[in-house]
Amino acid sequence: MTELLPVAVLGARGRMGSEAVRAIGAAPDLDLVAALGSSDPLESLVSAGAAVVVDLTVPEATASNVRFLVDHGMHAVVGTTGWTADRLAELEAQLAGSPATGVLIAPNFALGSVLASAFAATAARYFESVEIIELHHPDKVDAPSGTAARTAQLIASARAAAGVPLAPDATRDELDGARGARVDGVPVHSVRLRGLTAHQEVLLGSPGEQLTIRHDSYDRASFMPGVLLGIRSVAGHPGLTVGLDGYLDLQTGGRS
Numbered sequence: 001m002t003e004l005l006p007v008a009v010l011g012a013r014g015r016m017g018s019e020a021v022r023a024i025g026a027a028p029d030l031d032l033v034a035a036l037g038s039s040d041p042l043e044s045l046v047s048a049g050a051a052v053v054v055d056l057t058v059p060e061a062t063a064s065n066v067r068f069l070v071d072h073g074m075h076a077v078v079g080t081t082g083w084t085a086d087r088l089a090e091l092e093a094q095l096a097g098s099p100a101t102g103v104l105i106a107p108n109f110a111l112g113s114v115l116a117s118a119f120a121a122t123a124a125r126y127f128e129s130v131e132i133i134e135l136h137h138p139d140k141v142d143a144p145s146g147t148a149a150r151t152a153q154l155i156a157s158a159r160a161a162a163g164v165p166l167a168p169d170a171t172r173d174e175l176d177g178a179r180g181a182r183v184d185g186v187p188v189h190s191v192r193l194r195g196l197t198a199h200q201e202v203l204l205g206s207p208g209e210q211l212t213i214r215h216d217s218y219d220r221a222s223f224m225p226g227v228l229l230g231i232r233s234v235a236g237h238p239g240l241t242v243g244l245d246g247y248l249d250l251q252t253g254g255r256s
């Protein structure tokens with residue numbers, strides 16, 4: 001008989017955490033050994049024997065949670081937002097002392113979203129203007145979304161590598177926030193609306209044409225295949241991986 005992989009969830013009673021608990025419970029190769037809420041001690045992960053821990057908590061808690069996991073040699077699959085460049089650098093430094101441990105920081109687990117961000121970064125090299133609109137449920141505590149921030153970073157670095165200048169913008173007189181937040185120079189606009197789940201549009205414009213790359217998560221079920229892929233793959237990817245695309249082959253499968 002093959003051994004089951006012992007998995008724990010942090011934030012297990014939240015919107016994403018409860019969905020992850022269900023998905024892990026239904027997976028024949030995984031064993032849910034702990035499901036922790038905000039007042040449960042992290043030490044119980046050690047006694048439960050968790051090998052992989054999924055963090056779906058809040059931006060204020062996730063960095064210290066992951067620090068604890070790496071300290072205890074547990075692999076981490078993190079969907080929580082709030083991972084600034086400084087926090088990622090600190091985590092990388094910690095992982096250097098724990099070379100067998102894998103951490104996946106995935107701003108978005110939905111395959112369509114990962115693909116949409118990759119398509120947007122490719123397209124952004126060829127268009128004069130680019131802006132992002134992210135749209136979410138109004139219970140979300142952070143803005144802009146982690147996905148939008150990551151997409152903007154991918155777009156900015158693809159444009160910089162291709163020598164594309166900053167998008168033109170003649171705005172001189174602006175009500176604060178009217179042009180959105182700038183993430184690596186890319187304007188990001190956040191909408192919070194009851195009825196929505198998680199949605200994003202990347203608008204790309206050049207003289208006489210526009211391309212819109214849109215992704216919609218209508219249900220948190222959309223994130224679960226990515227969560228399970230992360231759980232099953234993280235031990236095979238020691239060190240830090242940012243973005244589920246790090247575990248996927250996004251090359252086209254076509255023949256030339």
Ligand SMILES: NC(=O)C1=CN([C@@H]2O[C@H](COP(=O)(O)OP(=O)(O)OC[C@H]3O[C@@H](n4cnc5c(N)ncnc54)[C@H](O)[C@@H]3O)[C@@H](O)[C@H]2O)C=CC1
Nearest residue numbers: 011013014015016037038057061079080081106107108109
């Ligand atoms: N990567 C992805 O695909 C996705 C990421 N998210 C992100 O996941 C995070 C959670 O989102 P939701 O589930 O919608 O939020 P939520 O507010 O429904 O759930 C968060 C849960 O974490 C708990 N919590 C807070 N601190 C904790 C701690 N120290 N230890 C254990 N539990 C703790 C809270 O009590 C709550 O139950 C957010 O950062 C969100 O942006 C959300 C959806 C998809």
Ligand SMILES: O=C(O)C1=N[C@H](C(=O)O)C[C@H](O)C1
Nearest residue numbers: 081107108140145146147198
């Ligand atoms: O809070 C959410 O709901 C989501 N958070 C993530 C983000 O901030 O990008 C992923 C997805 O957009 C849903």
